[in-house]
Structures are given as C-alpha cells and as structure tokens.
Amino acid sequence: MPNLNDIVEIAESLESKAVFAAEERCVVVRNRNAKCRKCVEACQADALEVGNNRLTYHARACVSCGACTVVCPTEALIPMRPLDEDLATATAQACVLADGMAVFSCARAAARRKADPDRFAEVPCLARMEESVLMKLASCGVSRLVLVDGTCKTCKYRACDPGIDATVASVNGLLEAEGITLRVERLSEFPEELLVEETTGLFGVSRRGFFTQAKDVAKDAAEKAAVTALKKELQQKAPSLRDRLKMSDKGSLPQFNAMRRMHVLDAMDSIGRPIVPEIETRLWGNVGIDTEKCTSCFMCTTFCPTGALKKSEVEAEDGKTRFIEFSTADCVQCRMCEDICLKSCITVSDVVLTEELFDFEPRMIELPEPPKKAGIISNLKRR
Structure with missing residues (x-):
C-alpha cells in the first residue's frame, strides 16, 4: 500500500x-x-x-x-x-433533500459547517454560477433559488463580487420577463431550514x-x-488549431452552438413565453446593419462564431439583391461583427425582441448591390 x-x-x-x-x-x-x-x-x-x-x-x-x-x-x-453536468447532478440531489429549495454555497461559506452539506451544492466561488443552471431550476418549479456567500469583502475572490451581482441581476431580469415571482436571493447566511446543530458524522471521515x-x-x-x-x-x-479553423465550403469559419444559451431558451420556453415585447439581456444580441454604408463584403458572416449571421441562399427576383439571415437566438453578443466591419455599419444591441428570440425563422436583411470593381481597361481610359 x-x-x-x-x-x-x-x-x-x-x-x-x-x-x-x-x-x-x-x-x-x-x-x-x-x-x-x-x-x-x-x-x-x-x-x-x-x-x-x-x-x-x-x-x-x-x-x-x-x-x-x-x-x-x-x-x-x-x-x-465542477463540470456543468456534475453541478446539475449535485443540485438535483440537494434539492430533493431541501424540500424543493435550490441552494448554492461558495467554499468559504460551506467551510463554516453550519448547514447540512447534503442539502446544498458547493462551488469554489459563486462567480461560477451562470444563467443556464439557475433558469433550469426555475423551470423545474423550485420554491427558492439561494446563493450563499462567505462575506466577499474579506475573501480572496472578492474581485468577483460585481460579477456575481451581474449574474443575479441577469437571471432575475429573465424571471421578471417571464412574469413569475421567483427571484434569485443572495445571502451571507444559510436559510434556517438547512442549519444543523450537531455536525458529528456530517463532515469528514474517521481515521479508519x-x-x-x-x-x-x-x-x-x-x-x-x-x-x-x-x-x-x-x-x-489531434488536428492543429489551424486545421480546426479552416474555411468551410460555404465560405465561413467553423461555427458552433452556444449550449448554455440554448438551455436558457429551453427553460424559458418551459416556464412560458415572456410577457414583455423586448428583453434587455447579456445573453443574446440584436444586430442592425446600415445598408447605406454596407458594401456586401459578407465578412460578418465569414467570422460569426455561431452562425447568427449567415449569407442567405435566397435568390431575389431581380437577380441583384442579396440577403443576410440573422437569428437572435444564435447571437451571443460577442460583437465580432461590429469589430471587424471595415465600414463600421454594424451595431449590436443588448435589447432583443421577444418575438424574434423565440422565432425559428431568421430575419432577412436586404443588402445593397456590391460596388463594381474598375477593370484594367477602365483605369487606362481614366488616365
């Protein structure tokens, strides 16, 4: 041994x-x-x-x-x-024992050993908490959503404090948009129902x-x-990063789904469609294109990581008009399109239309005919 x-x-x-x-x-x-x-x-x-x-x-x-x-x-x-999957499993088990209450604790608060460890889920820091886990629990009908911290002002993770508040505000904004009364609570003490007086046997193991x-x-x-x-x-x-980022046949870099955001959408759909016409959120974005400045270069569709912006295969009757398809549900507000647009004609807003967010059909954005490039003969004539 x-x-x-x-x-x-x-x-x-x-x-x-x-x-x-x-x-x-x-x-x-x-x-x-x-x-x-x-x-x-x-x-x-x-x-x-x-x-x-x-x-x-x-x-x-x-x-x-x-x-x-x-x-x-x-x-x-x-x-x-922990992995998202492991956190979800731990939370589900704790929820059952806590009579439908979902409680998360940072490691510092858990170390005080004031609450039954089987009735809450522990994370290194509450900065690890994000919308998909909390919204999933809300869709499952939990009675309370509680985050317990260990007094962040004196913690080595204290720089994360504003980020935790931002997550709480984000989730509560979505819950408010859903029209339900449940809200995320951030506390510095465990709920009374989880407190224990006798801790022998709950923590640690014997010498044997x-x-x-x-x-x-x-x-x-x-x-x-x-x-x-x-x-x-x-x-x-395994293939190198260069190989993984090779251009596809459709003229774009490889694209992927943002799974956490998809889980949030699924949770919201389970609760019921939002009761407000628009939602201010950090999760999705609304793209606007100034067609008077746009030159139809399609760089935005080439580099969009999630395929929220795509070059449309729809052909206009005049044979000249081009379209870009935009899907709100796929936009992760990374602002890549804004940053790389050579004409600065793209803007990304954090206010999205509810109807577009839950619409399976993308919004069609009509683009102008690209400017014609002057040929060699034309250049010679000008001289």
Whole structure:
C-alpha cells in the first residue's frame, strides 16, 4: 500500500485544470481585430492572456473561481471543477433533500459547517454560477433559488463580487420577463431550514475510514494515470488549431452552438413565453446593419462564431439583391461583427425582441448591390 505522500503526489499530478480553453471558439483567435477581453477583465489572477490570435490559459495561476467561464460569450472557456453536468447532478440531489429549495454555497461559506452539506451544492466561488443552471431550476418549479456567500469583502475572490451581482441581476431580469415571482436571493447566511446543530458524522471521515478511502484513491489514481497517458497520445494526433479553423465550403469559419444559451431558451420556453415585447439581456444580441454604408463584403458572416449571421441562399427576383439571415437566438453578443466591419455599419444591441428570440425563422436583411470593381481597361481610359 502506498504511503500518504505517494497518494498526495499522484493526486496532485493528476489534478485536472480548473478551466479548459477551446481556442477555436475565442473571437480573438478567429480574428485579431476582435475587441472582446471579457475573460481577462473578469480574471483576478492574471491567468488569461488574449491577443494576436491567441488565447492562453495559465493553469498554475488560476484560482478556480470560474468567473471567466461565465462572462465568455462564445463558451470558449469551459469550467472543469465542477463540470456543468456534475453541478446539475449535485443540485438535483440537494434539492430533493431541501424540500424543493435550490441552494448554492461558495467554499468559504460551506467551510463554516453550519448547514447540512447534503442539502446544498458547493462551488469554489459563486462567480461560477451562470444563467443556464439557475433558469433550469426555475423551470423545474423550485420554491427558492439561494446563493450563499462567505462575506466577499474579506475573501480572496472578492474581485468577483460585481460579477456575481451581474449574474443575479441577469437571471432575475429573465424571471421578471417571464412574469413569475421567483427571484434569485443572495445571502451571507444559510436559510434556517438547512442549519444543523450537531455536525458529528456530517463532515469528514474517521481515521479508519480515511485510510480505507486513501487506498481507494491510490487505486483510482493508477487508473486515471492510464487514462491521462491515453489522452496525451490522442492529443498528439489531434488536428492543429489551424486545421480546426479552416474555411468551410460555404465560405465561413467553423461555427458552433452556444449550449448554455440554448438551455436558457429551453427553460424559458418551459416556464412560458415572456410577457414583455423586448428583453434587455447579456445573453443574446440584436444586430442592425446600415445598408447605406454596407458594401456586401459578407465578412460578418465569414467570422460569426455561431452562425447568427449567415449569407442567405435566397435568390431575389431581380437577380441583384442579396440577403443576410440573422437569428437572435444564435447571437451571443460577442460583437465580432461590429469589430471587424471595415465600414463600421454594424451595431449590436443588448435589447432583443421577444418575438424574434423565440422565432425559428431568421430575419432577412436586404443588402445593397456590391460596388463594381474598375477593370484594367477602365483605369487606362481614366488616365
């Protein structure tokens, strides 16, 4: 049986990164003129660098708060501790024991051991919380949505405090638009129903239990080591970033779905369509194009990461008019189109029309006929 030092060493070597960086999703990697720096602004540990077609994540500097994974519009930064799926499972189990109340706690508040750990879900920092998890719970009919912090003013994660407030405001804005009374509550103490007086047996393990657990950890570690070696081998054979960003036959870079936003839409649809004509939100955007300035270069459709802007295949009767298709539900407000437009004719608003958000049909934007390029003979005549 390995000693405890061996176990710790193995566990540390196999410890996964807190964040996985899917570089091909980052708008700056796709086009160096993109101005998005939301992840860098949210990170308090200088663990992220963005610029010159590169997204660099420094795992050793990361403090696992998860703030960057929430603000990234294209979901290029994926939280690993915990994964969205694991957080959802833990929440579902805790909800049942808490009589339908959904409670999330930061690690600092949980460490006080004042509440039953089986009746709430723990995250390293509440900055890890985002709209899809909370809206899904709202659609399931939970009685309360509670976030418990550990007094952020004195916490090492305190720079994340405004971000947590922004998430609470975002979710509550969506719930208000839905016309229901449920709201996210942010507290510094656990709800009374979760408090416990006797903590013996709820936290930690006995000495005998610890060594039994340590043996299992060692066995697990050996299995994980084999899996890690296999993953490294596969990664060596994986296509490069350049290959992953090759242009498609339709003249655009590879596109993807923003899954979290899709989950929010599904949750909202389950609750019922919003009762307001428009919604102010950070999740989706409304694109407008000044057709008097536009030259129909279609650069916006080439670089749009989610396909919210697409070159339409619809042919006009006059054979000259061109169209761009815009889908509000696919727009993640990354503002890539705004940043790269050579004529500055595109604007992105954070106010979206409810009807368009839930419409399966895209909005057609009519573009002007592109300017004719002067030929060699024309240039000679001018001389």
